Amino acid sequence: MTIKKFDAEIGKVLHLMINSIYTNKDIFLRELISNASDACEKKRHQVLQDVEQEGNYSFCIEISIDKRHNTITIQDNGIGMSASELDKNLGTIAHSGTKIFMDNLNLQGDSTKNSQIGQFGVGFYSAFMVAESVEVISKKSPSEAAHIWQSNGHSEYEITPLPETSAYDINSSGTKIVLHIKPECSEYLEEYKIRHIVKIYSDNITFPVYLLKANGEKEQINTAEAIWLRPKSEISTEQYDEFYKLICHMPGSPWSYLHFTCEGKNSFTALLYIPGNRPYDLFNPERATRAKLYVHKVFITDSAAILPAYLRFVRGIVDSEDLPLNISRETLQNNHLISQMRRNIVKRILKSLKDIAANDKEKYKAFWQNFGEVMKEGLCEGALEEKEELLEVCRFKSTKSGNDLISLDEYISNMQDGQNEIYFFSCEADSSFSKSPQLEGFLKRRIEVILLSDQVDDFWVNVIHQYKNNLVKSVNTASADPGSTKSDDSSHTQGAANEDLKGKNAAIIAFCKKVLSTKVKDVIISNKLTESPACITVPDGSMSTKMEKMLIEQRQLTTHSAKILELNPNHTLVRFIGANCDKEEHVKEAETILNIIFSSALLTEGQTLHDPFAYVQNVNEMLSKLIA
Ligand code: ADP
Numbered sequence: 333m334t335i336k337k338f339d340a341e342i343g344k345v346l347h348l349m350i351n352s353i354y355t356n357k358d359i360f361l362r363e364l365i366s367n368a369s370d371a372c373e374k375k376r377h378q379v380l381q382d383v384e385q386e387g388n389y390s391f392c393i394e395i396s397i398d399k400r401h402n403t404i405t406i407q408d409n410g411i412g413m414s415a416s417e418l419d420k421n422l423g424t425i426a427h428s429g430t431k432i433f434m435d436n437l438n439l440q441g442d443s444t445k446n447s448q449i450g451q452f453g454v455g456f457y458s459a460f461m462v463a464e465s466v467e468v469i470s471k472k473s474p475s476e477a478a479h480i481w482q483s484n485g486h487s488e489y490e491i492t493p494l495p496e497t498s499a500y501d502i503n504s505s506g507t508k509i510v511l512h513i514k515p516e517c518s519e520y521l522e523e524y525k526i527r528h529i530v531k532i533y534s535d536n537i538t539f540p541v542y543l544l545k546a547n548g549e550k551e552q553i554n555t556a557e558a559i560w561l562r563p564k565s566e567i568s569t570e571q572y573d574e575f576y577k578l579i580c581h582m583p584g585s586p587w588s589y590l591h592f593t594c595e596g597k598n599s600f601t602a603l604l605y606i607p608g609n610r611p612y613d614l615f616n617p618e619r620a621t622r623a624k625l626y627v628h629k630v631f632i633t634d635s636a637a638i639l640p641a642y643l644r645f646v647r648g649i650v651d652s653e654d655l656p657l658n659i660s661r662e663t664l665q666n667n668h669l670i671s672q673m674r675r676n677i678v679k680r681i682l683k684s685l686k687d688i689a690a691n692d693k694e695k696y697k698a699f700w701q702n703f704g705e706v707m708k709e710g711l712c713e714g715a716l717e718e719k720e721e722l723l724e725v726c727r728f729k730s731t732k733s734g735n736d737l738i739s740l741d742e743y744i745s746n747m748q749d750g751q752n753e754i755y756f757f758s759c760e761a762d763s764s765f766s767k768s769p770q771l772e773g774f775l776k777r778r779i780e781v782i783l784l785s786d787q788v789d790d791f792w793v794n795v796i797h798q799y800k801n802n803l804v805k806s807v808n809t810a811s812a813d814p815g816s817t818k819s820d821d822s823s824h825t826q827g828a829a830n831e832d833l834k835g836k837n838a839a840i841i842a843f844c845k846k847v848l849s850t851k852v853k854d855v856i857i858s859n860k861l862t863e864s865p866a867c868i869t870v871p872d873g874s875m876s877t878k879m880e881k882m883l884i885e886q887r888q889l890t891t892h893s894a895k896i897l898e899l900n901p902n903h904t905l906v907r908f909i910g911a912n913c914d915k916e917e918h919v920k921e922a923e924t925i926l927n928i929i930f931s932s933a934l935l936t937e938g939q940t941l942h943d944p945f946a947y948v949q950n951v952n953e954m955l956s957k958l959i960a
């Protein structure tokens with residue numbers, strides 16, 4: 333006999349289950365039936381894979397009540413558990429339902445008085461809300477021994493082989509859960525109560541749930557019909573929501589759902605949900621998708637690639653009519669029916685997002701805040717077929733959007749006369765963009781700039797160069813010129829004066845290039861600046877400074893590349909340089925000022941200085957002159 337302790341987190345869950353003020357105890361049955369149904373699906377899948385095992389399986393879940401002993405028994409003929417699986421699955425918290433529950437409690441902070449608990453899948457341990465002790469008898473196959481797991485939900489459990497003569501034994505395979513109902517929960521020993529709970533929570537379980545009645549009769553108490561195959565008009569919102577909780581293991585209500593059938597050579601029905609909050613595993617490195625693939629109502633797998641990784645937050649089921657039932661994992665990998673289905677599903681999802689975005693901006697904003705970052709991962713894929721459709725549903729902050737989010741189409745309709753570039757600026761999430769030198773000229777000329785601050789933004793902007801005939805351009809590149817639109821009114825000078833200016837500018841540029849030498853890639857006169865003397869940019873097609881910085885931090889790059897220095901020809905300091913770069917008595921000062929301007933521009937870009945000591949020395953020198 334082995335007595336073991338629950339792991340620490342389970343201890344917390346159990347404590348909560350038993351002592352919380354939580355009122356909706358009914359859901360214990362939903363959780364146990366959902367586990368039984370999962371077990372039947374797993375077994376059915378195993379049988380389908382294995383020609384040897386061909387037999388007459390009819391899966392079902394049976395509930396019986398024993399009023400004399402105050403027990404409820406829930407039995408399935410599913411996959412069953414070995415002794416070690418009983419230990420792993422019921423003694424540690426690695427499993428989904430309970431994990432979501434715990435994650436959510438941690439998020440909420442308060443772990444005892446939480447009225448929202450009822451929304452979550454709380455898993456197996458919810459049995460202890462109504463039972464003072466629980467026995468789980470389980471068996472993997474007719475030839476293996478059954479084991480019994482027992483606990484009173486305090487801190488320990490015990491697993492022992494089931495005596496061969498036990499009346500609890502299971503014929504072939506499956507699990508039997510015996511709940512010893514607490515005296516104050518005796519209402520659950522009534523047939524009507526069980527019937528009622530199953531109808532509300534478990535009607536959509538695709539296996540029949542039977543109630544073994546006191547008179548010996550067996551009554552089916554759920555519809556056992558695949559909800560996705562029923563006509564939409566016959567399904568209520570509550571039923572859709574209930575199925576969401578059941579199949580997606582997600583709390584609350586979905587943000588939206590799509591239910592459609594695709595007819596043709598490759599027919600399938602899909603019922604897909606966009607969750608109302610972020611699934612806990614959204615940013616797991618595998619980026620695994622979770623939609624479940626069924627063939628003719630039979631669960632096959634939840635690891636077929638029926639969704640692209642950038643839609644991995646979408647949950648639900650896809651039921652194919654044309655895939656073979658015994659399809660193996662290998663054939664699923666590059667099956668053309670699957671990729672056809674995926675293409676179709678992606679189109680539908682993007683279309684539905686577009687419709688919602690058009691009809692309800694606020695609702696869409698909530699979606700985008702949850703999943704925008706993930707959606708934009710799709711843009712990074714060079715060969716993405718649906719690039720334009722995906723870009724259409726992307727939303728952004730901009731220099732004019734305030735608290736709203738805008739689409740690229742809205743951006744385009746707000747463009748200035750003559751503007752044919754979509755400008756974006758890469759900045760930190762909470763930074764005040766209005767202080768950035770690169771934006772000065774755009775803000776002054778009222779040219780809208782899209783603000784990007786997610787990490788994924790630094791990647792897709794290197795892949796997407798164009799949207800609906802407009803170039804997508806970073807204001808951090810030297811060629812992004814706010815002076816190129818017709819609205820520009822300040823810096824175009826005419827005729828002879830223009831020639832004179834050009835000559836002066838050429839002299840400044842030559843001087844700067846000489847002084848800064850290899851520290852800059854180029855020096856140009858810029859339209860971008862109104863307040864600042866200078867800023868740093870990169871050539872078209874180069875990596876952004878933000879991206880470069882990130883790669884250096886991750887040690888994927890070792891050195892910074894030389895940048896372009898853009899100068900504001902109207903700034904006092906730049907004028908000073910222009911006026912003095914050929915005067916022997918002031919050239920030293922002009923040089924020092926240029927070095928300070930250049931280093932300061934690097935600093936505002938978040939760059940490190942080649943020689944911080946020289947910079948400090950230069951600043952001190954100029955300050956000393958000021959007070960001399
Ligand atoms: P979840 O169902 O979200 O994984 P639970 O706490 O409900 O979390 O269940 C924990 C695990 O115990 C399940 O993942 C499953 O492996 C196992 N389990 C529970 N009930 C059964 C059952 N009736 N038959 C087989 N395995 C079961």
Ligand code: MG
Nearest residue numbers: 367429455456
């Ligand atoms: Mg469960």
